[in-house]
Amino acid sequence: MLLSxxxxxxxxxxxxxxxxxxxxxPWVFAGQVENYRILPRPxxxxxxxxxxxxxxxxxxxxxxxxxxxxxxxxxxxxxGGFLAAMALALARGxxxxxxxxxxxxxxxxxxxxxxxxxxxxxxxxxxxxxxRGAAPPAAGLGEQALAAALMLVLVFLLAETARLxxxxxxxxxxxxxxxxx
Numbered sequence: 001m002l003l004s005x006x007x008x009x010x011x012x013x014x015x016x017x018x019x020x021x022x023x024x025x026p027w028v029f030a031g032q033v034e035n036y037r038i039l040p041r042p043x044x045x046x047x048x049x050x051x052x053x054x055x056x057x058x059x060x061x062x063x064x065x066x067x068x069x070x071x072x073x074x075x076x077x078x079x080g081g082f083l084a085a086m087a088l089a090l091a092r093g094x095x096x097x098x099x100x101x102x103x104x105x106x107x108x109x110x111x112x113x114x115x116x117x118x119x120x121x122x123x124x125x126x127x128x129x130x131x132r133g134a135a136p137p138a139a140g141l142g143e144q145a146l147a148a149a150l151m152l153v154l155v156f157l158l159a160e161t162a163r164l165x166x167x168x169x170x171x172x173x174x175x176x177x178x179x180x181x
Contacts, residue, residue: 008071009062009144010124011072012058015075016055017101019053029099036089038088054078061074073129079121082118083118087115096109097110098110098111100114100117112165113159116159
């Protein structure tokens, strides 16, 4: 119960950081959105701004107890959409930055690590949303924050460990490293 009730803190932190970075460099993010080749060119910039604002707004909604449910719905929608976009890019064979946290380096390329990281965040969103009807946790905010920090570390460690797996998605990450050198 502690883990499912701490998920909103993980999502709030991820959305706040990601949204702030994208809002700080909106045209860079718009270029990253364009790389996915999902939207017509005239819609790319407005969509990029809307996504960055949705991430930042989602963090605010998650932080306020009265709007947390709306924040969880938004976080679930965003992570699901990001997961679908990355899966489509992989299916097309695109080698592009995932646009996660505004990153453009080889660690931020669409591949197994970014897909796994986004899937784990989506799972946290879904579990947190499903747990909303359960009894409130007995733990205080300190314990929830610690559980959230541990979840966040675990998400990123699992995603980065995926680079060690054999297979085409892992080779893509290795190839990207070679091109950056």
